[in-house]
Amino acid sequence: MRVVLAEDLALLRDGLIRLLEANDFDVVEAVDNGPSLLRALTTHRPDVAVVDVRLPPTFTDEGLRAAIEARAEIPGLPVLVLSQYVEQLYARELLADRTGGVGYLLKDRVFNVSQFVDAVRQVANGGTAMDPEVISQLLSNRADDEPVRALTPREREVLSLMAEGRSNAAIAGRLFITEKAVSKHTNSIFIRLGLPQSEDDNRRVLAVLAYLNDS
Amino acid sequence: MANEASERLKLVGWAVVLCALAYLGIVLLVLVITGLAVVLVSVGIPLLMLTFPAVRSFADFHRRWAGNVLGTPIPSPYRPRPPGNALVRLWATARDRATWRDVLWLFVNGIAGLALTFVGAFEGVLGLVFWWWPKKSALYLDAKLIKWMLAPSEKAQLASRVRELAESRAETVDSQAAEIRRIERDLHDGAQARLVALGMNIGMAADAVDKDPQTARLLLAEAQAASSQALAELRGLVRGILPPVLADRGLVGAVRALALATPLPVDVEADVPGRLLPPVESAAYFAVAEALANVIKHSGAQHVRVQLRHDAGVLHMTVEDDGRGGAVPGAGTGLRGIERRLGAFDGRLNVTSPPGGPTLVIMELPCESSSPKTSPSSGTA
Numbered sequence: 329m330r331v332v333l334a335e336d337l338a339l340l341r342d343g344l345i346r347l348l349e350a351n352d353f354d355v356v357e358a359v360d361n362g363p364s365l366l367r368a369l370t371t372h373r374p375d376v377a378v379v380d381v382r383l384p385p386t387f388t389d390e391g392l393r394a395a396i397e398a399r400a401e402i403p404g405l406p407v408l409v410l411s412q413y414v415e416q417l418y419a420r421e422l423l424a425d426r427t428g429g430v431g432y433l434l435k436d437r438v439f440n441v442s443q444f445v446d447a448v449r450q451v452a453n454g455g456t457a458m459d460p461e462v463i464s465q466l467l468s469n470r471a472d473d474e475p476v477r478a479l480t481p482r483e484r485e486v487l488s489l490m491a492e493g494r495s496n497a498a499i500a501g502r503l504f505i506t507e508k509a510v511s512k513h514t515n516s517i518f519i520r521l522g523l524p525q526s527e528d529d530n531r532r533v534l535a536v537l538a539y540l541n542d543s
Numbered sequence: 544m545a546n547e548a549s550e551r552l553k554l555v556g557w558a559v560v561l562c563a564l565a566y567l568g569i570v571l572l573v574l575v576i577t578g579l580a581v582v583l584v585s586v587g588i589p590l591l592m593l594t595f596p597a598v599r600s601f602a603d604f605h606r607r608w609a610g611n612v613l614g615t616p617i618p619s620p621y622r623p624r625p626p627g628n629a630l631v632r633l634w635a636t637a638r639d640r641a642t643w644r645d646v647l648w649l650f651v652n653g654i655a656g657l658a659l660t661f662v663g664a665f666e667g668v669l670g671l672v673f674w675w676w677p678k679k680s681a682l683y684l685d686a687k688l689i690k691w692m693l694a695p696s697e698k699a700q701l702a703s704r705v706r707e708l709a710e711s712r713a714e715t716v717d718s719q720a721a722e723i724r725r726i727e728r729d730l731h732d733g734a735q736a737r738l739v740a741l742g743m744n745i746g747m748a749a750d751a752v753d754k755d756p757q758t759a760r761l762l763l764a765e766a767q768a769a770s771s772q773a774l775a776e777l778r779g780l781v782r783g784i785l786p787p788v789l790a791d792r793g794l795v796g797a798v799r800a801l802a803l804a805t806p807l808p809v810d811v812e813a814d815v816p817g818r819l820l821p822p823v824e825s826a827a828y829f830a831v832a833e834a835l836a837n838v839i840k841h842s843g844a845q846h847v848r849v850q851l852r853h854d855a856g857v858l859h860m861t862v863e864d865d866g867r868g869g870a871v872p873g874a875g876t877g878l879r880g881i882e883r884r885l886g887a888f889d890g891r892l893n894v895t896s897p898p899g900g901p902t903l904v905i906m907e908l909p910c911e912s913s914s915p916k917t918s919p920s921s922g923t924a
Contacts, residue, residue: 436775
């Protein structure tokens with residue numbers, strides 16, 4: 329799997345390259361600033377990009393802006409954004425084009441290597457991987473009249489794990505239920521959110537988008 | 544017509560009242576002179592202690608009236624009362640130049656003021672009969688006289704401004720020092736302590752890795768947890784110093800992000816082109832954040848509206864909720880904190896919060912017109 333990496337701190341950049349290559353990713357280019365990132369994304373068209381939000385030259389949200397710009401040019405280009413802090417505002421901006429293939433995680437999540445690698449793969453396959461912190465904020469701020477409220481607590485739990493980018497097997501393991509039970513829940517979620525019959529992966533993305541985007 | 548008549552009738556009333564007050568002024572003047580004459584005898588001091596405050600209220604009443612007539616308020620020129628007993632206060636009053644200007648005015652008012660208001664009353668009666676008679680010319684002159692004699696001198700105005708600035712500077716310095724102490728303590732007890740634990744755990748794991756891989760693994764897991772916690776604490780701390788989203792997106796973006804993170808529906812309306820200067824931006828952000836925190840803590844509101852508008856060199860910020868009201872500035876530390884933050888930039892806080900609600904917090908911050916919007920993504924490395 330071909331990866332473009334953007335991280336301005338050399339220490340972290342080398343660490344991430346090592347981590348990704350140890351897990352069979354091929355880092356085609358590692359850049360350290362926003363303009364080079366945009367160029368690298370549009371020329372390499374990688375399978376997935378791993379991008380730090382804050383990059384030179386402005387040290388603000390350079391990485392995020394470059395990622396959104398690149399996705400405007402190449403719709404659905406999978407991007408996993410890493411940051412020292414998470415903002416719902418940024419999560420919304422990333423999800424605004426409703427095409428999936430988006431991840432937004434705290435940098436600490438890298439500590440758990442296998443989960444992080446899963447998240448990168450999930451994003452590369454067009455899924456979503458939202459940080460649990462974004463999701464817990466969303467949960468506490470839900471208004472009562474939204475379709476997501478129609479879900480049972482268990483279904484909401486399943487949906488928030490889906491939003492984090494977990495597979496059915498991983499969700500089953502986490503909630504101590506069978507995979508069959510998980511797929512029963514996901515089907516019921518799709519129905520309650522009014523998502524039409526289609527490929528399961530696509531519906532997953534739509535359900536997560538409905539969950540994260542609407543308010 | 545009826546309106547005009549009642550207005551002219553009111554003028555007559557005012558003229559009569561002021562005329563009577565001029566006599567009262569003469570009485571006050573006599574009391575002051577008597578008090579001064581016998582100041583060395585014990586009765587002089589108590590007499591002055593009573594008379595001076597009366598003179599001030601008397602003069603303030605005339606300032607307000609003249610301010611209304613002239614259309615521009617006349618501020619009080621007095622220095623703030625020092626702490627201490629009545630004697631200290633009397634001494635401070637005696638040393639205030641404004642006191643003696645009041646006394647001089649009492650004298651002039653007893654002659655010229657009396658004459659003008661007398662003429663004013665006469666004019667007013669004439670005005671009731673002849674519509675073409677000019678309104679309140681004599682009273683207008685009296686108001687001019689009051690302004691000329693009782694308005695604070697330029698020097699006094701500057702002095703009071705210097706006093707305000709010194710106060711707000713002292714408060715800013717104090718609060719900054721307190722803030723730095725808090726940051727130091729948080730770092731010391733939080734992230735630093737966790738990093739120490741982290742290093743210890745890793746060291747112990749290195750020792751154990753050959754003999755007891757099981758324990759080593761456990762220690763490493765603990766080390767990982769400690770580093771996560773240290774990061775979470777640093778994130779919280781950074782947010783308290785300068786929220787990253789404020790640095791990234793400026794005031795409007797940061798307030799929108801804040802609204803999203805608030806466990807209440809918050810509508811944000813913003814008209815702030817470009818970016819403000821960073822210190823102003825930060826003060827404005829924390830003022831809004833504090834106001835929102837107050838809403839969540841105290842109001843029981845269902846809905847909040849935040850408006851930001853930059854207009855003619857002033858940033859207007861309002862936070863309006865539909866809660867139970869009853870907020871009093873100065874009662875809690877929240878509103879006081881906002882006042883202090885804004886005060887450092889000559890900003891103002893105004894709260895209307897009747898019992899039963901709603902609460903409207905209006906904040907104003909004078910600031911330079913914004914710099915042109917920077918567009919980070921178009922920059923070059």
